[in-house]
Amino acid sequence: MKNRILIHQGKLLSRVIKSANLGNGSTWPGHLALQFNKNFIKDILKNSKTIVIFVIGTNGKTTTTSLIAHILQQAGKKVIQNSSGANLLNGIASTLLLNTSESEQIAADYIIFEIDESTFPLACQEITPDVIIMLNLFRDQLDRYGEINTIALKWQEALAALPKDTQLILNADDPQIAYLGKKSPLNELYFGVDEKGRKTPLIDHASDSTYCPNCGEKLKYTKKYYSHLGVWSCPSCQLVRPTHVKTSSFFYPLDGMYNRYNTNAATLLCSSLGVPDEIVKNSLGSFKPVFGRQEKITFEGKNIEIILAKNPAGMDQSIEAIMEKNASNLLLLLNDRIADGHDVSWIWDIDIENLLTLPKITLSLSGDRAYDLALRFKYAEADLSTLTISDDLVTAIKGAVLATPQNETLYILATYTAMLDARKILTGKKIL
């Protein structure tokens, strides 16, 4: 009875929030439901036959979740997913609430939750997932999330308490993630990529997990892809990258190696759920990027692509992706608000020097910390006279659009809140 009222009231509240333009109503209903019944999530899922999929990792959650949802929908399944800004417990509760009838029936075959790194252990106490995808673990907002070793340890503890038939889909190329598979008694399947390794930089600084997660010895890599991802082995305790790894999909709808990882994770999962190859293949062909993840927009007759880049690994990979496209117009946006992380020191861990090797590049910098970006470029020995710096976002976007030739693309690489702001300016719509 109680939950029925919560569902009813929650749906009402969500409609009020949306119609009053106070937001998209994806967290408050769940927040209140949990206030009145802390077992709300458990209660709703108790008698459900819906298969629950968790997607966790530092980078790629939103894209991977959307890929899976799209493939399963193309396979004729009814799928529910939380929106990317709703990846804490209140967002999970809201997603459930809004998709449950007042007779407490969930109207879906699959429910996919992308979950914040630090919320994952809590989420496992509320929900018993059937499948967990672990994408990667990079340093991200150390002021908010803390050290990655600590996160990995908490994940390991969370996995130990789950039923033995839980399916894990793990990144074999991330030593810390692969090690979680070795340590857990659950079923594992592995994905990775098979590409040309890149040469190791002269001074290998700021890698997170190039030391063995088991014994602490420095890992050997026969191939290094990016950050600590690659084909690795431990010379001391013999821990090695798993051998049965899915490293390819039929087609990659998004640019960049990081998206090949996301795609391989999604297709491995869907195949393991029995989706036929033909449907997987066709779905990849019809996939459209999610907002701010290589999203293409036309503005004042110019082609624009917005790419979210919120930590060193993400930014390095986004830079590589646009270099594959021979980008020549780039606007970089750095904000330091709560959702971005107040600490911007990570920009010094990006291989920005790489960008400066492009034969022709018009660079503009903006955001709350535009001058920190400018300093980063100065110390990378960029030609400062060719940089446009403005801490006013509207001016920066208009200038960069104007400077972009008609048949070329302006790439906007932005941290989270800067991406939302830029998108709002370009589309006239607010998303969150």
Next chain:
Amino acid sequence: MNNLSLTIGWLYPDLMSTYGDNGNILSLQKRLEWRKINATISPLSIGSKPQDLLSCDLIFMGGAQDKQQTIVSNDFKNGKAETLSEMIENNITGLYICGAYQFLGKYYKEADGTIIDGMGILDLYTENPGTKTPRLIGNVALQTTIFQKELIIVGFENHGGRTYLGEKVHALGNVIKGYGNNGKDGTEGAMYKNTIGSYMHGPLLPKNPQLTDYLLGKALETKYKEKIELSSLDDSIEERAHEVIVRKLRSGV
């Protein structure tokens, strides 16, 4: 004087580099090169020898996660701790951030009460009051007089340990905004001879070019045994980035 050069020893770049420490190295290197002074970066990680340390004119060491710090601590036991101690006593210039700063002190008491010996080079100690006490995190600005004039240094701090200074060292400066060494006594960092320890990353040097030049000047002076005047550089972008933080802190954001 022509053909000046400095060798900068970067200790454990693969392990002690959590908060953009690459920026500190780039600042030191580029500000030498822009003045036509030759800069060599010498990365010294696990397995390097005490002699490798001795060939350096300036030492930099950054912060790390706990696990990495234990690996480094063990590696230091092979004679390197003694060598570094002698170098610091002999006025070799160095900058030590966060974990490295704590490491130079007498001991570090972990959240669970375990005491880890430091190198005992600097008269200071660090205690972590436990996991229930919040970490000290945020932008920080301090006032210092080490450059014979009042100057504001800005950075970002993120530490669980609280550091307390003894009599043989003095603070890098007094906190205007932020927490500093322990959030109580208003001090930040420590100075001893030509060695500076601090919790400030951000990284510290790019936005504080006077501090970078102070370190470079001291290192050149020790190496060439005479005061060497550094030519001035255009620091307008550094000043703008510095100003953004000062403004942010003044407005209470």
